[in-house]
Amino acid sequence: MSTPETKARTGQDVPELNSAMIGFLNDFRDFQADIKTRIHKQEERLTMLDRKTMIAGRPALATSAEAEGAPHQKAFEAYLRSGDDDALRGLHLEGKALSTAVAADGGYLVDPETAAVIKSVLKSDASIRSIANVVTVEATSFDVLIDHGELGSGWATETGGSIETDTPQIERITIPLHELSAMPKASQRLLDDSAFDIDGWLAGRIADKFARAEAAAFVNGDGVDKPTGFLTHPTVDDAAWTWGSIGYVASGADGAFASADALIDLVYSLGAEYRGGASFVMNSKTAGTVRKLKDGDGRFLWSDGLAAGEPARLLGYPVLIAEDMPDITSGATAIAFGDFAAGYTVAERPDLRVLRDPFSAKPHVLFYATKRVGGDVSDFAAIKVLKFSVS
DSSP states (O other), rough: OOOHHHHHHHHHHHHHHEEEEEEEEHHHHHHHHHHHHHHHHHHHHHHHHHHHHHHHHSSSHHHHHTTTSHHHHHHHHHOOOOOEOHHHHHHHHHOOOOGGGGGGSEEEEOHEEEEEEHHHHHHSSSSSSSOOOOOOOOEEEEEEEEEEEEOOOOOOOOOSSOOOOOOOOOOOOOOOOEEEEEEOOEEEEHHHHHOOOOHHHHHHHHHHHHHHHHHHHHHHBSSSSOOOOTSSOOOOEGGGOOOTTTEEEEOOOOOESSOTTTHHHHHHHSSSHHHOOOOOEOOOHHHHHHTBBOOOOSBSEOOSSSSSSSSOETTTTTEEOTTTTHHHHHHHHEEEEEOOOEEEEEEEEEEEEEEEEEESTEEEEEEEEEEEEEEEEGGGGEEEEOOOSSO
16 A cells, blocks of 8 residues: 555656656667768668669760660650651760661661661571571671681601692672661551650561561572572582582482481581581471481471470471571472571671651651661582482
């Protein structure tokens, strides 16, 4: 039972307790503020370090674009939507974004992000480009120097005289660049819609047109205002093969396989130095026939890729499905096998131009996109074909 003395003592303790609590809370707030200040300073240090690292690790053009809030992309989009080229001209004059420089003959170079999307689609498309040697040039043509001769050698004794050996034979192949174009169109109303992703739409349309035109030319192009396809060159029996032609192996039957052995003969008609990087090339219809073939023990020669995105394999070699390859018919060279990285070269200029035309197809706006690209066989020994004939 509490006494008056106890109650008085308790009443005196209450203010002291309150004062202690207030002091504790004030100290805790000061502690919190100090911690927050320290964390903020640490974050500022890390941010500055990240910026220095990023600036040191990327090209100056990317740094400039990021510092300016990517003005080249905004200016390019304004040009596509409304034809406003003031921003593009300003960028060109101030030298902030060379990627959108005003072309002397009209039109503007494509925004780098849009160009990257187009290049990515072309590279991943089912085209010879994906397995060929692709080079970027600033000139109107590209020269390939090929040594297709054997450098002579001989044994020598300590006292015997040296014998003269053969010298290598150098072949120069010139690949001219041709203009590849696409002309997608959109209504002005659609372009005025701010929610419309015009960059993505344009990149997709251009990439689709370019991919189909390129794929056809790399296989069957006649070299007139377009690349020269590898099947355009003369084909001769591989036993009589000479430089400048593509060697073929006969299937043994007219317009059909005499047996699966023809594929094995095709593989080993290619030199050992090329087989390590070789691929089969055929269209889907031919692939449907080939994947039914079996060896003498009843095992399929064809095997699907083990993981998503991996190509199917035939006799252990990857298969590229290129729809521009011919079907299996009498005398057709429907299957190619070779090291296309050595055997076929695609040369292209890095710039891709777009000219906006709001007048020719009213009420639509045309976008005339062009790039320069060429292609041709660079090593005739690196590619062989299977000809569906008796001999």
